[in-house]
Amino acid sequence: MYGGEFMTTLLDVAKKANVSKMTVSRVINHPDKVTDELKQLVYEAMRELDYHPNVIAKALANNSTRIIKLCILEDIDTTEPYYMNLMIGIAKTLDLHQYSLQLVTRRNFDIGNCDGYIITGMRISDVDWIKDLKKPVVLFGENRYGFDFIDTNNKAGTYLLSQLALKKGYEKLIYVGIDSKESFEYSREAGYLQQVQEKRMVPELHRFGNHSHLSEDFIRQNWNKIPKNTAFICASDRLALGVERAIVRCGGKVPDEFGVTGFDGVFLNQVASPKITTIKQSIIQMGSACGETLLDKIQSGESQGSLVFEPKLSLGGTLRD
Incomplete structure (x- = not known):
């Protein structure tokens, strides 16, 4: 209600915003197809007139729940x-x-x-x-x-990281993946494998549940077998965090002796020390x-x-x- 006297209509909003009825309807029903300037004009008029589109009635008519x-x-x-x-x-x-x-x-x-x-x-x-x-x-x-x-283009992401690690002079690349049969994991492995095969290197892959303590345990248990100048290409920032933590605790130096990359770039890459080089989604x-x-x-x-x-x-x- 507006002023307690009459029900505000679409035409009232159109007049207030100085646009057509069709424009108001488009702003309400298809805001993605209207300029921000027009949307602002119409929304401002709707607020001033306390106009609320009858979305519920429309949804009922279309058998929609919204x-x-x-x-x-x-x-x-x-x-x-x-x-x-x-x-x-x-x-x-x-x-x-x-x-x-x-x-x-x-x-x-x-x-x-x-x-x-x-x-x-x-x-x-x-x-x-x-x-x-x-x-x-x-x-x-x-x-x-x-x-x-x-x-995200998962394959392109790990290919890019593997390529970067080799450009930085690391001589061996080890992939630390997620033990999952999801398509994104296969694609991340594929990006690593493509770069390794192009450089005629021997691939080495290990898979774990997506928990930092599992990748950390793996590094600590195999520390004596891992040569310096190795970079770890990890399928997630969480796995990368565990790898980085294990290297430091075992006396290794990141990034001078060992490189680490992650994938996600949402939060964990920022709290690691040093911060993890990753793919930001x-x-x-x-x-x-x-x-x-x-x-x-x-x-x-x-x-x-x-x-x-x-x-x-x-x-x-x-x-x-």
Whole structure:
């Protein structure tokens, strides 16, 4: 109500903002297709007139819930802002389109209805039930099962890091990977292997659960077998943190005698000492892309394919200058 006398209409907002009714409608329903200047004009008029789009009525008419579920199928480390950044990116985009975000886990996945799903942490055992979902799905994380997805170019990232380590003069590269059958891990291994094979070097790969204490234990147990001038190409910053910690505790020098690289660039690379040279993933932007892709899929009813972000190198102090 405006002034307690009449119901504000779309036409009132258009007159106040000095734009057409169609422009107001476009700002409300498709804000991504309108300039920031126009949006600001319309939003300001809506605030002044206390106008609220009847999103609920529209949703009921279209049999829509205006809810998107984000399902995280792996353990969340509460010390890292990785998934918080992802949720911020998704929520910002959904908010622009008057959708709300609901976080769910495996156990409460089926409680309540929604218009679509964003899923991350998928394992091979999850493929069949995800394929059976009746609502549109977008995965955060690459896959080879035909699902639409958003991810970083994982292979290019580890290739870039391996190439950089060799340019810095390290003579041996050891890959420390995640013991997982997820596509992103295969791709990260592939980037390392491609660089090693191009240089006619002998590859050496070790895989662990994604916990720093496991990679730390491995280095400490095998310390006497690791030659100086070795660089460790790690599949995550968490594994890199464990490797770096073990080298220092065993009396090695980073980066003079040993190099270390990670992958993620969200938090742990910054708290390590020295800071880890890594691939920085644009998690907030990738979350936003997940939201946009899913909403486009809901609207069109068609597959949106994949969107791959190019890796960005974040230099720390774990490779020589």
